[in-house]
Amino acid sequence: MSAEVSVSIERDADIVTARHEGRQLAAAAGFSSADQTIIALAISEITRNIVSYAQCGKLTLSRMDEGGRRGILIVAQDDGPGIPDIDLAMRDGYSTAGSLGVGLPGARRVMDEFELVSAPGKGTTVTMKKWLR
Amino acid sequence: MADGIQQAASKALLREMGLDEANIERRKKIVGFEASDLPRIAAIRDLVTQHADDYVTTFFNHLSGLDDARPLIASRAIAERARQLKREHLVAMVQGEYGMKYVEQRIELGILYAKAGLDARVFLGAFHQLLKHIGSAVMKQLDRKPVDGFESFMSLKKIAFFDIGLIVDILVFERERTIRQQQESIRELSTPVLQIRERLLLLPIIGVIDTQRARLITESLLRSIRANRAKVVVMDITGVATIDSKVSNHLLQTVTAARLMGAHVIVTGLSAEVAQSLVALGIELSKLNTVGDLQGGLEDAERILGYRVLTAEAGAGPAPEGT
Numbered sequence: 001m002s003a004e005v006s007v008s009i010e011r012d013a014d015i016v017t018a019r020h021e022g023r024q025l026a027a028a029a030g031f032s033s034a035d036q037t038i039i040a041l042a043i044s045e046i047t048r049n050i051v052s053y054a055q056c057g058k059l060t061l062s063r064m065d066e067g068g069r070r071g072i073l074i075v076a077q078d079d080g081p082g083i084p085d086i087d088l089a090m091r092d093g094y095s096t097a098g099s100l101g102v103g104l105p106g107a108r109r110v111m112d113e114f115e116l117v118s119a120p121g122k123g124t125t126v127t128m129k130k131w132l133r
Numbered sequence: 134m135a136d137g138i139q140q141a142a143s144k145a146l147l148r149e150m151g152l153d154e155a156n157i158e159r160r161k162k163i164v165g166f167e168a169s170d171l172p173r174i175a176a177i178r179d180l181v182t183q184h185a186d187d188y189v190t191t192f193f194n195h196l197s198g199l200d201d202a203r204p205l206i207a208s209r210a211i212a213e214r215a216r217q218l219k220r221e222h223l224v225a226m227v228q229g230e231y232g233m234k235y236v237e238q239r240i241e242l243g244i245l246y247a248k249a250g251l252d253a254r255v256f257l258g259a260f261h262q263l264l265k266h267i268g269s270a271v272m273k274q275l276d277r278k279p280v281d282g283f284e285s286f287m288s289l290k291k292i293a294f295f296d297i298g299l300i301v302d303i304l305v306f307e308r309e310r311t312i313r314q315q316q317e318s319i320r321e322l323s324t325p326v327l328q329i330r331e332r333l334l335l336l337p338i339i340g341v342i343d344t345q346r347a348r349l350i351t352e353s354l355l356r357s358i359r360a361n362r363a364k365v366v367v368m369d370i371t372g373v374a375t376i377d378s379k380v381s382n383h384l385l386q387t388v389t390a391a392r393l394m395g396a397h398v399i400v401t402g403l404s405a406e407v408a409q410s411l412v413a414l415g416i417e418l419s420k421l422n423t424v425g426d427l428q429g430g431l432e433d434a435e436r437i438l439g440y441r442v443l444t445a446e447a448g449a450g451p452a453p454e455g456t
């Protein structure tokens with residue numbers, strides 16, 4: 001099944017939509033209610049970063065089925081300013097916005113796989129996966 | 134005196150709209166007004182002044198035929214004042230002085246229109262009627278060549294367009310002001326701080342919390358804490374659309390600020406699942422005093438305040454009679 005959902009992210013209301021879509025897809029994929037909440041939270045973090053730092057971008061959600069392993073794939077992409085120092089951005093408590101600085105490291109913690117590709121002037125892409133157990 | 138108040142209002146609006154000498158000059162340039170227009174206008178000064186009352190009547194007759202203009206016509210006081218200002222306007226239009234003082238007078242009339250909710254469309258319709266009447270009177274002047282009459286009228290029309298520019302800008306400016314004020318009050322309404330009993334406030338937060346809104350919530354909470362000398366605040370976040378790190382940060386800051394004011398904060402409406410996901414993410418929630426539901430939160434609050442919560446059956450002693 002390649003049901004794919006994409007949500008364009010420009011404002012706060014889009015974050016609400018993105019979370020909702022993520023929760024729906026996670027539920028359909030068979031994730032527990034607790035896991036749905038966690039997936040929605042991770043989506044919230046990376047889409048809010050788009051609104052806060054890149055103004056606009058896109059979130060794509062899809063279900064994965066790789067040789068019996070099933071799960072959910074989340075890709076958030078933007079053409080914003082990019083992140084100059086990825087190690088620093090991934091550090092707990094690092095924030096250029098005076099916030100908690102927990103979004104990126106936290107999302108990595110709660111998801112099974114997490115990849116951040118970014119360079120100054122080249123935008124940012126976050127790819128996250130969570131497998132069904 | 135009312136006149137003084139009116140003038141002060143005109144002056145204030147003048148400033149807010151940035152209508153200074155330079156702006157007025159730019160406006161004249163926009164309508165193509167030049168020194169050569171002055172003698173042409175002077176040539177019809179007497180004619181317009183003599184018939185000013187007729188033109189005023191034309192203007193207001195047109196308006197009274199329109200439902201859209203009812204608020205301006207219906208109030209006697211407003212209508213009288215508008216007539217008077219319109220008459221002054223017509224006379225001033227042909228005096229050759231179009232500086233700050235002239236603009237101030239126009240503004241006063243503009244404010245009156247705005248107050249009466251007159252639409253720019255409606256104003257333009259009536260003003261067109263008025264100009265048409267002046268135009269035909271000028272052309273009918275027998276002692277002048279038609280081409281001179283035409284030129285005089287075209288020069289006067291530049292001033293008319295200068296005036297229209299001002300009035301329309303005022304109407305738009307005032308409407309935007311109303312919208313701004315409405316948005317303010319919607320924001321106020323969306324962050325109500327309710328006093329439940331002495332020293333106890335309830336802050337139900339609903340919807341999306343962004344940085345701007347978080348600031349408003351904090352401000353209005355702190356104001357209420359001070360005004361009510363509150364000791365306990367129950368902050369209910371059941372209705373918050375998304376709770377993530379940024380929203381948590383805002384909530385934590387609001388709570389910290391309230392604590393610094395000496396109030397105890399109890400957060401309710403955070404489901405166990407959401408709380409756990411936030412902790413898994415790495416957010417330190419232990420600083421928050423969270424209670425599952427609003428009911429429990431209020432009970433805790435009353436305990437802190439020294440009230441005892443009793444169920445009806447366990448009530449100590451007989452219930453007061455006749456209440």
Ligand SMILES: Nc1ncnc2c1ncn2[C@@H]1O[C@H](COP(=O)(O)OP(=O)(O)OP(=O)(O)O)[C@@H](O)[C@H]1O
Nearest residue numbers: 049053089095096099100101102103104124378379
């Ligand atoms: N999409 C992005 N584009 C550009 N910069 C980003 C993007 N996402 C994150 N960053 C940068 O990385 C930093 C760390 O992000 P992270 O989400 O961990 O923390 P935060 O957004 O600052 O705070 P929090 O998410 O806890 O409210 C941000 O402060 C920002 O400078």
Ligand SMILES: [Mg+2]
Nearest residue numbers: 045049103104
């Ligand atoms: Mg973030």
